[in-house]
Amino acid sequence: MSSKLRHVVEPSPGELLSFLKDALAHRAFILLIAKCSVSYYGRSRTELGSGDRLIVIKEDGSFLVHSKTGYAPVNWQPSGARVTAYLSADGRVIVEATRAQPYERVRVFIEHAYLAAAGTLKEPPAPLVSLTEEDLRTAILIDPDMVEPGIHFGTIEWPVGVGRADIVGRDRSGTVVVVEVKRECDRSGAEQLWRYLTKLHEYGVSARGILVAFSFTHEARRFARARRIKCVAVSPKRVMTILERWRRSPGRRTFSSGLT
Amino acid sequence: MSSKLRHVVEPSPGELLSFLKDALAHRAFILLIAKCSVSYYGRSRTELGSGDRLIVIKEDGSFLVHSKTGYAPVNWQPSGARVTAYLSADGRVIVEATRAQPYERVRVFIEHAYLAAAGTLKEPPAPLVSLTEEDLRTAILIDPDMVEPGIHFGTIEWPVGVGRADIVGRDRSGTVVVVEVKRECDRSGAEQLWRYLTKLHEYGVSARGILVAFSFTHEARRFARARRIKCVAVSPKRVMTILERWRRSPGRRTFSSGLT
DNA sequence: CTTTGAATCTCGTAT
DNA sequence: ATACGAGGTTCAAAG
Structure with a gap:
């Protein structure tokens, strides 16, 4: 006290x-x-x-x-x-x-x-709850359909040699997909994903890119469109709902078939 | 009081x-x-x-x-x-x-x-002195030779359509030079300059790039080297000296022959 | 140790 | 209003 x-x-x-x-x-x-x-x-x-x-x-x-x-x-x-x-x-x-x-x-x-x-200020270890990029990523892993129907995630935080890709997986057709998660996606966020895709291309991997964020700047959307990168906007409310439902009845997150 | x-x-x-x-x-x-x-x-x-x-x-x-x-x-x-x-x-x-x-x-x-x-806190308008990116830019304009002998600056803060180039001018041989100024230059700073150069290239202008900073990360230097961008490291002391000498006896900064 | 990316970044400034 | 860049950014995580 x-x-x-x-x-x-x-x-x-x-x-x-x-x-x-x-x-x-x-x-x-x-x-x-x-x-x-x-x-x-x-x-x-x-x-x-x-x-x-x-x-x-x-x-x-x-x-x-x-x-x-x-x-x-x-x-x-x-x-x-x-x-x-x-x-x-x-x-x-x-x-x-x-x-x-x-x-x-x-x-x-x-x-x-x-x-x-x-x-002396007394402060018990504080349970600080917040809605971060991490929460958005978790919500995506719980419910991949919010990104794209039939998508299937494997590796998370995958080192690409120039930073790390947030999530890597495959879409319904089997194409490799790199997902970059941001709270607010501006051009630099889109550029980040583009760096990963470019790097993967150097490795001989042809991959699609998807940006998932609560919101996008026009610049980010333009940059993405020019490079066939998909932008998925998600509402915070939906993320909250997914996380809360998950906390009430946690099913199993299945990670499979990532890149190896 | x-x-x-x-x-x-x-x-x-x-x-x-x-x-x-x-x-x-x-x-x-x-x-x-x-x-x-x-x-x-x-x-x-x-x-x-x-x-x-x-x-x-x-x-x-x-x-x-x-x-x-x-x-x-x-x-x-x-x-x-x-x-x-x-x-x-x-x-x-x-x-x-x-x-x-x-x-x-x-x-x-x-x-x-x-x-x-x-x-009520009383605080007179405070003369806060500091050594910023702005100071470095000013020092460069006062003494261009610190960047490269014979260089000649024109436009400052030149809009390139994707941000603005810090300084644009021509080197001794008449080639257009874009100078990006940073306090600490990391990869993103180098990328920024590269965006300008790319944009200029789209306009049909062939230009060199020079990064000027107090320090560089390895990543920035590697990125720059791969694209033939020159890195000039400047010591804060030199900038302080130039600025102080300038304050004592301000000569004339001559801006000419920029891009039009 | 350095490097990288996030942050309720904040803040100024220009469009 | 929005977007872009600077900051003594700070901070945590990872190599």
Whole structure:
């Protein structure tokens, strides 16, 4: 439980520093609202002038500096960073997050701290359910007819030497079929499938391509049409229905006759 | 200034609700650390079980639910969402962020609030300096010789019917050159240039391709080599130097003899 | 270790 | 509105 959540209001540099050092030592979840400037050195370089921001330090080393607007942090460090706090020569608190590979460094120069809080967040392993590309692929394997009547799947995640094809099988007439699954298929998705087909052709395999997605861009459809690639649009609702029915009474998925 | 930062510790549902409603009405920057469960419906669907999390609500409608680990929020809404707070039938606070296009909804069911804070973050327009693809492109236009001696640029951001070529010009021998600029060039970057070249070829223009980047993947180099595309690696330091010298004494960039 | 592809990617910009 | 490309993308999986 986070009942041990502690906080300090308008701390002096000394108070803030000891608060942060203690929280960092306990690998706590730390919040800090402060007027600060920020400097980043690494894959790029940025210098951010003075302003009010939210700093979040997580136990896994994730480090976020959030500005007053926008989804993305204005500066950050991904998980795994080493976070330290110390005093500068002129008595200001500096919070620093560094990463070794690649070398990156974010430094926050605190000018005035409004509020700092720290505590341990308790979170049980969370069953997070979602409707992803993976779900769509699963639904296709459960009910291949949604792609094309009589189609028959074999290999999934088949390495083609240039990425991997999502699903490979044969259609009713026995022709090899490569299925590429996307949530939203744009041209790059269609190009991906085309790369697989081209590669297979190099191997001497003549194969059809089918794109399955919740939606397609015009570019994707045009690209596909020009290369005789079929586009199958599926509604999320249908996928949900298939997955839910499957969960209630899981039949057997039969994988056979794939490429060998 | 954020001196008007207010906060409440362990508020009751009623206290929390009025705190949030007031803060939302003032379009304040809002923080909330609470035990909660989260539900998302929209482009995907997720259900997140009960746990301690940080909720951030920004004045532009950005909405973030952060878990105890990781760079990315576990649930969110990008800027532009409409955020409301209300009581459920059983007296719990629900915070909801909705977006119209595409329709998306995040609902946070508060079970216990540890700390809530709200205030106005003041941030002057920030001079954020960085070394981007744009910087690299600028450096190339300032000093074309870094790409190839005697090269001569004309059009920039030239529409080719399938995206746009970064820079188009002619080399010393008068051959049309298409330059694609990337920070880190992977295969997809090389493919992009190849699309332009292919398109130009369809138009009857025979052109060379040059990739300029801070670094290349092996795949990109292989792809390029197979198609006689030249790869030019540039050091960030050199770009920084060119840009800094330019800022000190800006000469004239001469654009001439592009394609017409 | 690097490479590849997904993501509720977000965000800007041009059409 | 839609589409395309950039991003310090991050992240996980696979070779």
